[in-house]
Amino acid sequence: MLARQRQELILREVEDNGGVRVSELVATLGVSDMTVRRDIETLASKKLVMKVHGGATAVGDRHPDEPGFSVKSEMNPVQKSEIARTAASLIGPGSTIAVSAGTTAYAVAVELRPIKRLTVVTNSPRVAELLYDPLRDDQLVVLTGGVRTPSDALAGPVANAMLAGMHVETLILGVHGIDIQAGLTTPNLQEAQTNRALIKCAQSIVVVADHTKWGVVGLQTIANLEQVDTLVTDAELDHDARRAIADNGVHLIVAPRSDHDDVAE
Template sequence: MTGHERRRQILAALESGAVRVSELTEQLGVSDMTIRRDLEILESHGWLRKVHGGAVPAESSTNEPGFEAKSLLEQPAKRAIAEHAATLVEPHSVIGISAGTTTWMLARSLQFHPGPLTVVTNSSTVANVPMAAAGGGAATVILTGGVRTPSAALVGPIADRSIGSLHLDRLFLGVHGMDARAGFTTPNLAEAQTNYVLVQHARQVVVLADSTKWATVGLSDFGALSIADVLITDDQLTAEAQRHLGDLVGELIIVSSAGGLAESVLS
């Protein structure tokens, strides 16, 4: 198989979402190094974006990957972020969990929370996770309703009105991108509005964002970086990005994607 044909097949696989290097080596019968070289070539032409362990389709500000595609990306980092976030959840509290794959991992971590909890979410995938069960405490889950996006977020006027009548002790917020100038963004206009309403009705905002979200800018913003009272990310974030975030968010917590203690950076 020629390199041109191999790269054509990689692009064809990307039409279904993210691809993994390990899967491509098996599918195409070539070495890991060959696939990585192919990905570098395709990225240089703007046809894809390399991520840890694979690649995703080249993003525009309006591109909205589906939940399944996003759930394959940056799993160790997302898991570490979610597990640390779970330690911030107190029994008898009312928490909001926005849509997203990292927030979904947080919901899974809360299966071991002693409870009781009240969970407000605009994510159909989060709502499907049984929470606060292991310790015997019950979790009351309030699903906002609304129109479902490709990323499994429920958005729009129905969601906004539901959230607008509630008051959250702490909001755990997933984001599509974070940027020093653009702030927190999403490719979906309606989701931006729903996220904005969630933020307005929370006493504390905790943003969960792995390092690949830095310098990613979606179509619509829903707040400056300063809206984050706490931001939890992973240790692959560059030193420059850490300085930017440390200056703008209330508290920056950096977790190791390989496990271990988290580092807190107060701004």
Template structure:
């Protein structure tokens, strides 16, 4: 089968099923995973599909007209979009099928949800409206999404006492949180007091905290600290971090993952 024919059939499968997996397509067409990934890359470049973790999703589903522009595929002009997307892709590789995780609010969290749409049997606890909508419209039918409720913040997160109460008693393997700023002295910060309290509840209910934060956030101030650096088990950032910032993180965090946004396959430079 010619590549064009195979890609046309893949596009039809995505249209019908909403989401397809690389492993299933490779078996269907009798080709390698790498060949399928090249096909998906070609279709994504034509805006026919959206690449997600382990497969591809439809760009023409039931969301409102502006849904894809605002949440599922943010414009490339979004601040540090390439870094955030590479960070989200690396973070998605930390998630195992069938696991229970929590995802907070923010642009990088929404991108993480996009990359997790194809992960089987996932349970996601979130206070983010964009995250819940991405997984609702594009996630696998065997995924479970639990939304906290609460007061809506400017970042489209649900926060405050209602959200904190909803999180009490819930236990997940990993919590993935973004941060408005970070520093050695101030830890991970947010400018919103309600979000700070809610993020602390997320941290309390997780076996491990994973912070997703691009290098531009180092040294940025925030009104409230929701976690100190050493409370994070893993920090996923990018190679734009200064030498000073890297040293501070590596001294206090168990594992630091630094991605190169120029690497199209999401390769990462890692410190153990």
């Protein structure tokens, strides 16, 4: 099937259903994930569809809210696990860290559990519940207050005020989207403010995001790309994106595939 035929089919799906997922198009068209994403990018550049996390929607139909935690946790689970293992390897025993809300950050928290003597500040009730163990006296977990958002983050003035006096070595930050011009973004205004507070209290910013987040722009910018110290992503991020990230002074780490192919940079 030619590229034009694929794109016409994608456009019909979006027009008929209001949106379509990349995974559905891969199955329907019998092509790779990257081929589908390129077709969506082509249509988006012509303003025929709106590129969103995990697929495309009709132009003008994008909703400012993002999917809930349970929905997002089903997106790209293999890549998230690869990223999580790699990001957790950057954290040593005795570290003081912050972990944001979000499914990729939560996956990192899973990998952090064996590390000794951690102090963890988080605005994610899920991360706090995962890491808290009353039988361990070598670990401190601090959960902020705030208003719970659809992505299971505690955000708003209470969370921001609590974070204002905090100091951590490293922040593990999940994001809704990353764009060369818009930077790190989220569709939730309260989360944007709280994520800025998390960034402000950290010496080093480690963003964890799979390749589908690249080029996605949410409603509010959290930070510019230049503010990021390290980006941990998966091997499917294309080379143009890798070059753009490096050009902005970000240390890029590509997580090895689960099949142990040597793809890290």
